[in-house]
Amino acid sequence: MAGRRGRYYPAITPDVLLRAYSIGLFPMAESADDPEIFWVEPEMRGIIPLHDFHISKSLTKTIRRQPFEIRFDTAFEDVIGMCAQSAPDRPSTWINATIRQLYGELHRMGHAHSVEAWEDGVLVGGLYGVSLGAAFFGESMFSRKTDASKICLVHLVERLNRNGFRLLDTQFTTDHLKTFGAIDIPKDEYLVLLRDAVDRPHLPF
Numbered sequence: 001m002a003g004r005r006g007r008y009y010p011a012i013t014p015d016v017l018l019r020a021y022s023i024g025l026f027p028m029a030e031s032a033d034d035p036e037i038f039w040v041e042p043e044m045r046g047i048i049p050l051h052d053f054h055i056s057k058s059l060t061k062t063i064r065r066q067p068f069e070i071r072f073d074t075a076f077e078d079v080i081g082m083c084a085q086s087a088p089d090r091p092s093t094w095i096n097a098t099i100r101q102l103y104g105e106l107h108r109m110g111h112a113h114s115v116e117a118w119e120d121g122v123l124v125g126g127l128y129g130v131s132l133g134a135a136f137f138g139e140s141m142f143s144r145k146t147d148a149s150k151i152c153l154v155h156l157v158e159r160l161n162r163n164g165f166r167l168l169d170t171q172f173t174t175d176h177l178k179t180f181g182a183i184d185i186p187k188d189e190y191l192v193l194l195r196d197a198v199d200r201p202h203l204p205f
Helices: 014-022 057-064 076-084 097-109 148-162 187-198
Strands: 004-008 026-028 037-041 044-047 069-072 112-119 122-132 135-143 167-171 183-186
Touching: 014 026, 014 097, 014 122, 014 187, 026 097, 044 187, 057 148, 069 148, 076 097, 076 112, 076 122, 076 135, 097 112, 097 122, 112 148, 122 148, 135 148, 135 187, 148 167, 167 187, 183 187
Parallel strands: 135 167
Antiparallel strands: 004 037, 026 037, 044 167, 044 183, 069 112, 112 122, 122 135
16 A cells, blocks of 8 residues: 555544544554554545546446435444445455544534435445545445445535535545546645645535
């Protein structure tokens, strides 16, 4: 993992966490069972340009069928809990108990949010992240039904654009995110975009 990182023992507060986001840092853990966390500052940062978001034709057709009920912020703790679980394509995760507690506090403060896909009253997909100023920092997503997390991402971008957000940070890029238009940019370029976004009044999610 390229970028600066350093150990930090969990005397961290939500305010410290928000300050870290504002200067380009975010926390991770080695595994869900490791109580320690460390700061990450990648040399290349993943973002999805909100003005250049791509949706495939096949996904557009699926969205038109409305296979899921999409909700916002109705089950934040459940979403982060599902993201922390192992899955066939993700045998281990970096979301430990410290991170779950901190982001739960950020959610109660109005700075962490979830997008959820529901099917017959069951949570089958979702994502969560942090909002600060006009920036949204995507943290993790999960899917228990085909395309559930993808559709949540589409709804997230629609909401961010509607509410005037300037930056959607994905931390890193993956082949999956690149299909939506995710790109890698150098840290210095990212920090310019970050300052522009976080120096603005905090936007409603």
